[in-house]
Amino acid sequence: MMAAYGSGARSLPQHVAVIMDGNGRWAYRQHLPRVAGHRRGAEVVREMVQSCVDLNIPHLTLFAFSTENWRRPPLEVRLLMNLFRLLLKREARKLHENGVRLRIIGDRSALERDILQLIEEAESLTQNNTRLQLNLAVNYGGRWDIAQATRAAIAALQSADLNLQELDEQDIARHLSLADGPEPDLLIRTGGEERISNFLIWQLAYTEFYFTDTLWPDFDRASLEHALHSFAHRQRRFGRTGDQVLEGDCSVSD
Numbered sequence: 001m002m003a004a005y006g007s008g009a010r011s012l013p014q015h016v017a018v019i020m021d022g023n024g025r026w027a028y029r030q031h032l033p034r035v036a037g038h039r040r041g042a043e044v045v046r047e048m049v050q051s052c053v054d055l056n057i058p059h060l061t062l063f064a065f066s067t068e069n070w071r072r073p074p075l076e077v078r079l080l081m082n083l084f085r086l087l088l089k090r091e092a093r094k095l096h097e098n099g100v101r102l103r104i105i106g107d108r109s110a111l112e113r114d115i116l117q118l119i120e121e122a123e124s125l126t127q128n129n130t131r132l133q134l135n136l137a138v139n140y141g142g143r144w145d146i147a148q149a150t151r152a153a154i155a156a157l158q159s160a161d162l163n164l165q166e167l168d169e170q171d172i173a174r175h176l177s178l179a180d181g182p183e184p185d186l187l188i189r190t191g192g193e194e195r196i197s198n199f200l201i202w203q204l205a206y207t208e209f210y211f212t213d214t215l216w217p218d219f220d221r222a223s224l225e226h227a228l229h230s231f232a233h234r235q236r237r238f239g240r241t242g243d244q245v246l247e248g249d250c251s252v253s254d
């Protein structure tokens with residue numbers, strides 16, 4: 001069941017997803033190494049989490065490292081992983097104190113053992129928190145997600161002795177990352193590019209997109225409010241006509 005937004009409190013997205021892009025260019029403009037942009041970007045992540053807590057946005061999904069980002073120079077990949085380690089070590093307790101539940105989405109098989117350990121610790125520490133569900137996408141790819149969900153769906157059908165011809169959208173959807181929460185209402189991409197870069201390709205089917213030239217390290221509370229303002233003025237039709245939505249016939253039941 002999805003709902004259409006458009007007025008009042010319901011115009012606040014329940015789930016914001018962000019492609020945090022532009023760290024390298026930010027650093028380049030300051031004549032700093034790229035990693036300085038990633039470091040500043042990590043601070044902006046902290047501010048973004050706080051903003052969502054303050055604004056009562058209950059779900060936030062951040063794209064931190066894609067399945068394609070392994071193609072970067074090995075030193076940059078190593079520095080990004082070190083930053084991720086540091087964040088998990090330093091921030092887990094603060095997230096917990098702030099009522100944030102952390103979950104990492106993505107293919108964990110390529111992550112180093114100590115990082116996996118830190119992820120498990122942070123996830124179990126924060127598992128009962130309810131103020132904000134924070135999903136951090138690390139070694140995540142939308143195509144990976146659909147492939148793993150399809151494998152899981154097939155295994156479930158086989159163990160129930162059902163025919164593969166029975167496989168439908170819902171069978172796949174229930175095994176995707178984020179299946180236990182609402183789909184993103186708003187996708188923000190910073191850094192000026194207007195593409196998905198293999199983020200949540202299934203889950204973004206009916207998401208509103210907001211692209212901004214602002215580089216991620218410069219994305220502050222005012223930038224977020226700009227994006228929310230833009231979202232609040234969209235009419236979400238989910239396939240129906242604008243008149244139907246205005247008449248209040250705006251629920252979509254699958």
Ligand code: IPE
Pocket residue numbers: 020021022023024025026064065066069080191
């Ligand atoms: C986004 O910033 C961070 C990651 C992809 C890890 P970039 O590093 O892609 O920054 P630009 O696009 O080169 O400026």
Ligand code: IPE
Pocket residue numbers: 019020021022063064065066069193195197
């Ligand atoms: C997308 O940014 C991935 C993340 C923000 C983690 P990229 O900078 O990797 O995207 P492309 O390669 O320019 O599309």
Ligand code: MG
Pocket residue numbers: 021022023191
């Ligand atoms: Mg980039």
